Amino acid sequence: MSFTALSAKQSLALIQQLVSEGFIVDPASAKGRLLKAAATLFRDKGFERTTVRELAKEVGILSGSLFHHYASKQEILRNVMEQTVLLNTALMELSLSQNHSIEDKLHALIMCELQAILIDTGAEMAVLVYEWRSLNPENQAKVLTLRDNYERLWLDILDSAYQEEIVTITPSILRRLLTGAISWSINWYNLQGELSLDELAQMTLSLALNNKNKGLSTWL
Amino acid sequence: MSFTALSAKQSLALIQQLVSEGFIVDPASAKGRLLKAAATLFRDKGFERTTVRELAKEVGILSGSLFHHYASKQEILRNVMEQTVLLNTALMELSLSQNHSIEDKLHALIMCELQAILIDTGAEMAVLVYEWRSLNPENQAKVLTLRDNYERLWLDILDSAYQEEIVTITPSILRRLLTGAISWSINWYNLQGELSLDELAQMTLSLALNNKNKGLSTWL
């Protein structure tokens, strides 16, 4: 029983596959760089306070040219969110397939979400949470459908864990407590700090687990 | 050793005292109703997407009249945030003074924060978190000073708890995990649902406590 994290190589291969299948745009293309720049600006300044001129400048084109790639600023926001959910769902599925015990699978979910937030798609994940209200209702519905797939992965594992008495809190509530604890890390966790991502993942896992023999003290 | 929550009567008396001392505006006054309406709109639509005309309409005055009360929309945002921090700091201090063991004091902190988020000042607390970037740097500095006082109450208790081995996670990190778990409740907790606030508070407390004999299962 040992948890295996995704390697950078595996992640990259998955991304290329998703690009070739047309699920997400190539991060190296004009459209891809546009989405990355948008995510960063939307996180740093907010959707409304980011002007299309700034966004265009960041990518090195003029404002009018943005609209050859996306029909509206709103479409850009939707794409940032959709592709992030799609990508992270795929990454999580891949990681789940490589871990077999329920506890390791739970570990994988936590690690994937922390990586998504703190390393790979931090700006996009922040946008997903903090700019949600800027997405119009129609687009919110679309993205919610995708999020459901993502959340189902979590709930399926938590349900199994609950049945196996690995965790003792109702899965739906436990997921929410973990969502808060994990997502808040975006506001304080420092990659260059003393606390490693692995440690943070294990601490978070221990919070979730049935508390017979946690031994948290050994980590700190 | 029994935790005592603040009664509605005590909260009200404290608010009246703070009003009379000039720390916060009377919630029943025009300025007070304006702040309440602003908090609700800013939470629901975001600061930028809320127009002063909407805000004025909500209060029952015309847009120009807003500026007799506050010099700018930005000032309204600052006041929403400042007064919320001031009020909740005072409420927490009062509750701390009425609980004596460290564990009860920790319980008090959690309960106060949950009440602030889920009952009394939910809109304002949401604004504090989600509209932070809309506050200009100068005002951010002002509010941060006030938040420091609030956070110091938490850290002082967590430090004591850590020394007494009631909790085993480094206080600064534990505070962050709890901040995330508690604040996220704004996005899912339903006052009319099955889970009572007391239960949620106790569950959250148990997460924090050293995990020898939690018995979480009895609550769900």
Add this chain to the structure above:
Amino acid sequence: MSFTALSAKQSLALIQQLVSEGFIVDPASAKGRLLKAAATLFRDKGFERTTVRELAKEVGILSGSLFHHYASKQEILRNVMEQTVLLNTALMELSLSQNHSIEDKLHALIMCELQAILIDTGAEMAVLVYEWRSLNPENQAKVLTLRDNYERLWLDILDSAYQEEIVTITPSILRRLLTGAISWSINWYNLQGELSLDELAQMTLSLALNNKNKGLSTWL
């Protein structure tokens, strides 16, 4: 043949008389101080850029109270202008009555106008010139009627001087050249500087006087 300027005592006595006859308001009264403050602000900032709040603050009342003295901001402007013309017309008439030769009378006109601009009613005279377009047409007509009386004093003397060949330029044109030269002094003359007002008056007078060798007469 010697020119006699008005003494401060004579000026004051005239002002008191005009006040008692109801032609101008007492400069020491609330209305009088208001007009003085208005003149200064209108000169320094312009009529449009001066707010009634600023004006009220200067006088020590609140903005709403202004309108107990004058029906509108426009009325204040009109009064500043009207009273200034009235006062300076009266001062000039008095000074003319105390000088008897045409040359001395011309000297008196120049001296009075310089004093009005540089000492006594500098702010008001500047407003009269620079804020003229802010006066609405109706009020412009009213003030023009008063200015005609003032200008008639000038033209009567210049006509006599022209007939006596003391000056050689057509009176109407000479008046305009002198108006420009005199009124511009508001932009550069410094009371504390080396050039005395008497000297400036005499220099200006000499410009106007008949210059044998100039041959101006051939042009007109």
Add this chain to the structure above:
Amino acid sequence: MSFTALSAKQSLALIQQLVSEGFIVDPASAKGRLLKAAATLFRDKGFERTTVRELAKEVGILSGSLFHHYASKQEILRNVMEQTVLLNTALMELSLSQNHSIEDKLHALIMCELQAILIDTGAEMAVLVYEWRSLNPENQAKVLTLRDNYERLWLDILDSAYQEEIVTITPSILRRLLTGAISWSINWYNLQGELSLDELAQMTLSLALNNKNKGLSTWL
């Protein structure tokens, strides 16, 4: 010794040169027509009373489009003033280069300034004087630097004239008297009237010139 005025052809050639060198905008371009319309409106109604909507309408565009050409209304004002000073300085330098005696050069200065005020850039010159306070301090400093160059042309000639005893009044004071007399013409001179511009220039010149019998020298 005969004074030569600039021909219309020469003026036009100079303007085209300044445009091609980037010192002023092409009067026929959108930006140029905007500046001309602004000058006229600012003179007629004042800077504050002129709205950007009026200005845009005059040019035949919508209000928002103004801001593609100039970043603010204030920038438009600055450009009106700067370009006017630049152009008239260049015109004066050209005219000075075509007149050789000091007296003719003085004649040239007077003629150029009268033409600037009464024919070519009347609206702009009026704005320069009457809207000065509407220019913010930063922009005032910029324009003052340019005005210094213009005034230096005057003072250099007047200094020479003073040394040659062609004029007898201290150059700095003489310049001010002439500034007033010349600039005031904007308020009364009528191009279609009986008085030709040449006559007015010569009359103004004669005021400045040494007058044997005046005795001005005793005062300074």
Add this chain to the structure above:
DNA sequence: AATGAATGAGCTTTCATTCAT
């Protein structure tokens, strides 16, 4: 007379979006 909250029209400016080139 004085107050000061409220009015409401009007201001400058912003900005996503369009479209002829």
Add this chain to the structure above:
DNA sequence: TATGAATGAAAGCTCATTCAT
């Protein structure tokens, strides 16, 4: 695809004036 001038609705804010107290 890319440009950038033009659009025009909508934003935050100003301010002379009113009026109940």
